[in-house]
Amino acid sequence: MGVMLSVKNLDVYYGSIHAIKNISFEVAEGEIVTLIGANGAGKTTTLHSISGLVKPKSGEITFCGNNLMAVEPHKIIRLGLAQVPEGRRIFAKMTVQENLEMGAYIRNDGGAISEDYEKIFERLPRLKERRRQIAGTLSGGEQQMLAIGRALMCNPKMLLLDEPSMGLSPLLVGEIFEIIKDVNKTGVTVLLVEQNAKKALEIADHAYVLETGSIAMQGDADELANNEKVRKAYLGG
Template sequence: MSEMLRVKDLHVYYDAIHAIKGVSFDVQEGEIVTLIGANGAGKTTILQAISGLLKPKEGEIDFLGENLLALPAHTIVRRGVAQVPEGRRIFSQLTVQENLEMGAFSRKDTRNFSKDYEMIFEHLPRLKERRKQMAGTLSGGEQQMLAIGRALMSKPKMLLLDEPSMGLSPILVQEIFHIIENVNKTGMTVLLVEQNAKMALKIASRAYVLETGKIAMSGDAGELAKDPKVQEAYLGG
């Protein structure tokens, strides 16, 4: 496995608030790596820094050997990093099909679209049935599926997922995590930010535990799931 993403000594501020304090981690090609932690620990901030939506004060973010800090957000998408944002952020006034098309706005190879739709509908069959439907009329789970499908339309090398289970019923959470696993099995590298630590640790190969802007623990996801401190803090143990 080769290294895909390397974050080194990252510091991010919101005005005077030091939100991320020297965070370092890496993601290898083909892995699911998860960042877990309480609300406000800085998980979303890290994803936004990788995506170019926030500019860090210090540190390095290398993706496939290229420094992302020098690039604007739209160029980072073209380099192969797609984010599924917290709260889904679908275009509610557009149809499912149009939302998927919006995901491909950065691509030049428009000829393969029909093949890509089929690949997405294979992973997300419910979207196929609703392709002409207004996205705002979908259920929460379907909107989350659409947000994932829209990101996949950019043909990314790496998927950043921000709280994909938020606001979903337990059965839909299972379904969304199953979809993430299936997408990963096609070779997609995944960096997952998730408050549902139990589910995240179940599907990830490695995990980093974030506490108030710092990495408190890291290691094999299965081992961390058995750690008494992790169980007590995040798994209701």
């Protein structure tokens, strides 16, 4: 298992605010890696740096041997890196099916695309029942499923997930995390940014704890889940 994503000495500023301070981490092929930390710790900024939405001041980001700092944001998805943004951002006025079609827009392998619809509907049966429904009328959990399904339609090697549990009931959070685990089992590598540290550590292989723009701790997810400091700060004792 080689390293799929490598972030080295990343520095990001917003004006004079030093938001990300010289962080380094990596994600090996086939893993689920999570970045956990309080609100404002820099988790989303890190993700946005990888997907090209934020321009870092310095550092290196490589994905499958490509220097992402040199790739235009809209071309990053063509390398096999798909992001499920915070707050889902589905196309609210389009149907479920049309949203999924938007996910496949970079592909030109028509036959395989229709197979992938079926795969996604198999994995997310609730979307199949609602394939003709207007996406804006779905529940929050269903919208999150749709955002994941749409990202999977571009057949990515790696999925970046930004706060997938946000605003969902505990029951739905469990369901979404099961879906992430299933997606990973099919061979998609996952980088997960999540405030729900407990859930994230349950499904991840490795974890990095961000505190005010720096990596405070890192290690195997189950080690961190049992670490006294992590438990106190992020797992409610």
